[in-house]
Amino acid sequence: MGFTETPFQLPVIDIAPYLDPASSNSPEQTAVSKALHEACVRYGFFYLDISKYVDAGEPEELTRLGREFFFLPQSEKDKISISLQDNARGYQRLKENVTNGKSDNHEGIDIYKPVENPDKSKTLWGENQWPTVPAFREKYEQWIEKMRKLGMIVMEAMANGLGLNEDEWKELRSQVENSFWYMRVIGYPPLPNDYDGFSCGAHKDYGCLTLLYADPTRSALQVFVHESGHTDTGVNGLPNKQDGKEGVWINADPIPGCIVCNIGSMWEVWSNGLYKSTLHRVIHKGSNYRIPFFFEPNFDAIVEPLPAAIAQSGGVQVYKPVEYSNFLLSKIKYNFSLETM
Template identity: 65%
Template sequence: MPQPAALDTLPIIDIAPFLNSDLGNAHNRSATAAALHSACIGYGFFYLDLRAFVDPAEPEELTRLAREFFALSQEDKDKISLKNQDHARGYARLKENVTNGKADNHEGIDFYKPVEHPDKTKPVWGENQWPTIPLFREKYEEWIEKMKKLGLIVMEAMSFGLGMTREEWQQLRSQVDDSFWVMRIIGYPPLPNDHDGYSCGAHRDYGCLTFLYADPTPSALQVFVKRPGVPNEDTSGLPAEQGLEEGIWINADPIPGCVVCNIGEMWETWTDGLYRSTLHRVVHRGSNYRVSIPFFFEPNFDALVEPLETISRMKEKGVAIPGASRKSVVYGDFLVGKVGNNFAAEGKGRY
């Protein structure tokens, strides 16, 4: 039987070379871009070292504020319930979110990019609901601005790795420069032994880039790494979620100074399948209350997402790209098609 390769941790990539325009930094930029390209093909997941971009105290303060909210009474948390708005923006109770037909053992608050002329009867078109905890909104809005900036930085670095021209990058940038971003603040109590499900069931993100900051809790976030010829030996004791795919689940434990980054389905379309969105889940069996803060950097709502010209050049050079060709999509239509029917009733899954 084939033995697993020594690929049990995700790569760590330092984004520092792309934080300034120093022309003498070209070699480091090229190395970073190549590392991103390799990680997107091999894993769809990687760590981003942000020590040159973010003070580690900032996300720690966000975690503290999140814990303060989740420690409130149920009555107080329900004051910003999803049902007050578009069933997208606001607070979801423990087990209110559903993945793969099973209740997820977490609670959370969801925020989306503010829109003009909000209308809570339309999917994702309501208004964000903020806790009244002092400094909560101010600190999180500062984080949102930094993550939006980080999204453009990482996208540019990926354009280098894909061999895009500067004109092609500017065209791609115009599709994400008004990102219809999403941010979640999630609280995970320990997973009960008798719970018929996961802390968060296995799923693939359907957008562009996810930047996940999580508290130091180990052995919670898991990523499925495909390894042909290696049968999965899932020891979670929970139902298998990867179907017949061969591979293993690995832990993506927090690393100080880093966020976990993964690509969503829009990158599958842009690269016509060269980059693939990867299954991941949360199984939190520890004794603590875990907090994570994923930020989803997405295309513009009206962005037309279609295979990039650089992919055509790769194919002409003989680069093998698996699977059928991807169809163009308007991101907003894709988003509403994915989740729109989940906003009509309370207690439906959204991720």
């Protein structure tokens, strides 16, 4: 258990001590929280060992179901197109998602937290569209519930690592208890060598926590790590600097029993900049499937730096409060091709 690493390898953190209510405030939990804090300060990314939380066969079944859907004829997949709902919920064709102005070489299904009084004329406020593949919805809803609970567990562990007192944790918890989560099921065909873009272009996540079940394909997910004196060549126009610091792109290859986790922009605000949302990209040369779950703040949350974080960063509040709903909508509207606007 704890924080283990080799040069240019993301740390592996076992969340098991936080799964046992009897271990509350134990040295094991303290070690996990310390590891999370160090990982968020240095990388913004880490592996989370969840082998004691989910059976390995469960996400494998999810990818089988995803494969069954993505292998359907295009006309069948288009029956749940995002264009039939709110331009966010449902299926996106290959290259329909856009990052940095370029089409991403993947297709996907987007599922968001259900809302009251859905209205498909409003972005994000429609109804989810589920494939008719047998057991698809049942199995994925079970996964969503497990990831939603895991998100709360990780939030508490991170709050402890940041040194929040009981009242501060209570306030933070109130901002995520009704998480406006969303989940993607992503299908990647092999990326052509001459493709003008990426499987998913370089970007930072804009929410709270990303919990990614990655497929076995190696050298697909790449993360920018701050390391002075270790610069790459800015391949394909990608920067070898982030936030003014030199670094290198490293592979975040899958580890059995683990998911890959990273923080989004809202944790950058909560931490007053101690934690950074980290640049990452996907260059997928295989043909496989990934399932990221995004644990986000409540839709109406007002996110602002936490007192404990301000105290640790010189006593000066660097980040202004952010209304998450406005922030999310401003990001979403630039993330799809013009045909779906």
